[in-house]
Amino acid sequence: MNVVSTVDPRDGRRRTTALTETDEPRLEVIAGQASHAARWLSGLGRLGRADLLDAIATSLEARRGDLVAAAEAETGLSHSRLDQELTRAAVQFRMFGDVLRDGGYVEAAIDHAADTPLGRGPDLRRMLVPLGPVAVFGASNFPFAFSVAGGDTAAALAAGCPAVLKAHPSHPLTSHASAEAIAAAVRDLGGPDGVLATVYGEQAGRALVRHRAIRAVALTGSVGAARAIQAAIDERPDPIPLYAELSSVNPIVVLPGAAADRAEQIAEGLFASFTNSGGQLCTKPGLAFVPSDPSGARLVDTLREKVAATGGAILLNDRIQAAYEKQATAFEQAGARVSARAQIDSDEGFRVAPALLEVDLPGLTAEIADECFGPLMVVVRYADVAALDAVLATVPPSLTGSIHRGPDDDAGVVRRLVDWFAGRSGRIVFDGYPTGVRVSWAQHHGGPWPSTNAVHTSVGATSIRRFLRPLAWQDAPAWVLPEELQDGYTAITRRVDGRLEQAAR
Structure with missing residues (x-):
């Protein structure tokens, strides 16, 4: 009978247990x-x-x-x-x-x-x-x-x-x-x-x-x-x-009015949402659509600073670590550029560097709009809100879709995004972040394939x-x-x- 072993991901050391395979x-x-x-x-x-x-x-x-x-x-x-x-x-x-x-x-x-x-x-x-x-x-x-x-x-x-x-x-x-x-x-x-x-x-x-x-x-x-x-x-x-x-990418759309109203606040929330628990959450946002105006630049600059200042993240096992590194490399090869990357302070265990990648809206491909399980997020810069309609079709259906609105954002634009997310996600989040799934009567944690079956x-x-x-x-x-x-x-x-x-x- 095979003995079951366990590994501490903080140092990578394997030890046997008193358990055996069934x-x-x-x-x-x-x-x-x-x-x-x-x-x-x-x-x-x-x-x-x-x-x-x-x-x-x-x-x-x-x-x-x-x-x-x-x-x-x-x-x-x-x-x-x-x-x-x-x-x-x-x-x-x-x-x-x-x-x-x-x-x-x-x-x-x-x-x-x-x-x-x-x-x-x-x-x-x-x-x-x-x-x-x-x-x-x-x-x-x-x-x-x-x-x-x-x-x-x-x-x-x-x-x-x-x-x-x-x-x-x-x-x-x-x-x-x-x-x-x-x-x-x-x-x-x-x-x-x-x-x-x-x-x-x-x-x-x-x-x-x-x-x-x-x-x-x-x-x-x-x-x-x-x-x-x-x-x-x-x-x-x-x-x-x-x-x-x-699998779920959980896209977030930050509208221009929201970026102008609270760029730094949104950056802090995005950073926490995609890095907490090593980014190993099914509701982690993998894509953030951010306007390419001065307010959007301020948001992304804040994100860069926070990513660069953080340390390495410990992943659950060596398979997840290898998959993370492979997917991050694939995103770069597909055209996403590194906007910021953390410094790993130790080579022990299953540590990886949290990363922020960036791509302009026309460069978003199906290869980049894929899930990367771990502390990585791709910022997609857009110049025109109207251009989002066609490009969002590149994003696979997800557990969640999130919309950040500002006081000056057009209600018609918000309605179009709501309609789009309603057809391709199981939960629509307004002015918040998808991580942290409330346990309640009204909760729905599901979505179209490939987020669930x-x-x-x-x-x-x-x-x-x-x-x-x-x-x-x-x-x-x-x-x-x-x-x-x-x-x-x-x-x-x-x-x-x-x-x-x-x-x-």
């Missing part, structure tokens, strides 16, 4: 336990699962010190960033507890038997029910919020689906410790093994998505990883959905929809119906005979 016999046990645990989760009901999610959040917070320390040593991310991310993980579990208590997510609908223009209609009752065990692939750049203790796990458990996590090789010890925290909460409530399990190794990941017990897959990662997982799914006799959050969000209350399916009961006896579909039940909002009936509060 073999086929062990995977069979895990899959069987997950199938059994699905019945236990279903039996808890909405309110029981809500209590479980609250308990998981408390368990994670109780282990905060050890979890953050483990993640620091495996990711090179700062203590404050990881501490905040663990808080976000706990917030996600508690938010889904609120989703369960509200109950509206089940979309309960009842049509009583009645005469219709087509004859006598049967009694029909419909709601959303769990899919079954799901596979979740942990993300390299979020050891908590998009990994074992992440939003995909919280949404799956809330839906009533056991989660089998494929631990990311960049942080196996963090993944193991997170799984232990969740398992402790499950045990305290008398739950069985299999509510959550973790597998290690690339082969185990492929075998996991091919396993007959798995009913859906969630991934936050690269397009290449999504294609590999989809290829494994295609080997199954039965298709299952893959919900993948992937589905219409669903991976953040927020409605991300639970990925792990549910509709089921209808026709002329069913009352005793077999879920309580949410029984006559007289008023704890949740339902549509009864075509009319929306609000929950009794």
